[in-house]
Amino acid sequence: MIDRDQVLHVARLARLRLSEDEVERMTGELSGILEHVDRIGRLDLEGVEPTSHVVALENVLRADQPRPSLAPEVALEQAPEPLDGAFRVPSPQADA
């Protein structure tokens, strides 16, 4: 259904580091769930419109007017590492 390499690939896409145990468990559990879910793959739904939103709404518009938003210092208050009005993060390259 889904193998170890696929689990590792998906974990990388999702920015999740999994322990060896988690990889093992996830491979089995996801396979079981996907087996159940795969039932819908066998249905003939040719020509059926997909539903992305249940309420009939389109193009909800508002006037393009400036209005107050969160002050920068408020927006930064919860940051793990605020710095000079910005969010500080580690370097993208450890050795750079």
Added chain:
Amino acid sequence: MAELLELTVAEAAARIAATELSAEEYFAAWQAAAAGDQLNAYLYRVEHPVDHQAMDGPLGGIPVAVKDIFCTEGSPTTAGSRILEGYRPPYTATAVRRLDAAGARVLGKTNMDEFAMGSSNENSAYGPVLNPWDRGRVPGGSSGGSAAAVAGGLAPCAIGTDTGGSIRQPASLCGIVGLKPTYGAISRYGMIAFASSLDQCGPLTRDVTDAALMLAALEGRDPCDSTSVGIEGGIVTPSREDLKGLRFGVPGELARDSFEPGVRAVFEATLARIEELGGEVAEVALPSAEHGISAYYVIAPAEASSNLARYDGVRYGMRSEQAADLLEMYESTRAEGFGVEVKRRIMLGTYALSSGYYDAYYGQAQKVRTKIAEDFSTAFGAVDFVVTPTSPSVAFGLGEKTDDPLSMYLNDFFTVPMSLAGIPAISIPAGLAAPEGGGAELPVGFQIAAPAFAEQKLLEAAYALERAVGFAARPGGGDG
């Protein structure tokens, strides 16, 4: 004081409005009750006296337990996750603001499955909530803290969120009323997103009248959520006493052996009540509903994997200490901050959306969603409501299903189709039944679903049925 806690929200609000009851005294009585929480229902309680000025309104002076998924400015909001430990949002959710505008005040924030992913409350990073009827059993989830607080006498009313059953199922397992309104009835602004095309706020209350009162305050269009539309004509207190001329459809696909015998007995007895009240019970066909769980467990994790990408240790929440570079910081933060079920859903959703699989999973699931919505439209051409048990079983034991994610997901069998169709559904307590393995009797919920935005009609029918059923049992409050 104990007598104050016996009042329904409607009764207390009326007494406060008539100045027969002091809002301060009433609120303080509930603060004292909440402080005695032995169910792990609360993650945070408001302990200071609240400002009772400007508490006029239909919910004037009413304390509300708020699921910890709603942002409340300046007070902790965790969504049951380690990754948001210590987070204090800079703004308040519209639903909470609307309750506040109606005169209600937040009593505390309730425990929940992490990011609302779960049917037992065992996925909270802060420990499971215990069912007030039997502390060895789960309260249901994901709004388990809200349901246990109301059922256990720790709050007069609560709000929760329902993505695939997260209000209705815990209401059923705890013996209270839980209403999932139509998608779009209530703003989702400030409600931490799980699956955006399904998430909806709703009340958990002791009775149908209180649910109506809360919905009246909560519903409405919000410029901050462009998918919100409100309920045309608003909501009034229900008063209907019979069910004459109303047709209730039982899905023919509802295999009667797919739920516990005790649940079946209560369900059948409730159908008989409907007929005694002049309602008609008919069979309807929902041929695609059986694929609801499969479609839901593609759509909800797919949307969750996208929504939860924001928790990366940059702007708020926890950040891992292990962070030699940016990528490691992301991966370690998410590895340490998320629990096992959240990781499982992120993985499932990321897989379903990944290159080469999108059409087979997400695309196909959205088509199933269309088929299920069409089934309901067809059914509502012939009947006024569709009824099912809310949950296939009464409350199950703590730890009973944690090793088998698929069997946990199947708990949502009766509630997921309505979520996918976006229609309103209510669970009302209909009786007691012994669990399959034996033991003391536990509450059984009866689910009634109605066409989109037909909440008033739904509440009227639920009110009439509630009176006829006369469910008066309360948790024993044993020593657990």
